[in-house]
Amino acid sequence: MTPGDSLIVRIAVSYPQVTVTQARALPVGKKVLVVGVTLNNVLAFGDSTVHLADTSAAILVTGVRALVFPGDSVRMLGTRRTRSGESTLDNPRVFTLAAGTAAPARQVNTRWRRARIMRGSMPHS
Numbered sequence: 218m219t220p221g222d223s224l225i226v227r228i229a230v231s232y233p234q235v236t237v238t239q240a241r242a243l244p245v246g247k248k249v250l251v252v253g254v255t256l257n258n259v260l261a262f263g264d265s266t267v268h269l270a271d272t273s274a275a276i277l278v279t280g281v282r283a284l285v286f287p288g289d290s291v292r293m294l295g296t297r298r299t300r301s302g303e304s305t306l307d308n309p310r311v312f313t314l315a316a317g318t319a320a321p322a323r324q325v326n327t328r329w330r331r332a333r334i335m336r337g338s339m340p341h342s
Contacts, residue, residue, distance in 0.1 A: 288317025
């Protein structure tokens, strides 16, 4: 540097990014970033909740205002809360990283299961 030169310093400040297991263990009120895959559509239960999973666990996310679909890869910035005694992530800001490619859930019943067992393609349990 020489006299008259300018020095620019950029500092990024963010909330900590944690796994779902770590988020579930945090104290109520802590704001964090969690990355995972959505397991259901935001409209599935009629109450703006989404289940978010990563490789460590899953967590219920409440107050979701963004439209998400099963299999979407997302980063959520939310506040750790509790609902019915379970850890939740509340009122998140949702950043979609990739659109979901999850296949829709297949409806099964006892007739379908019995047919699979009879064909030998499903073990008895």
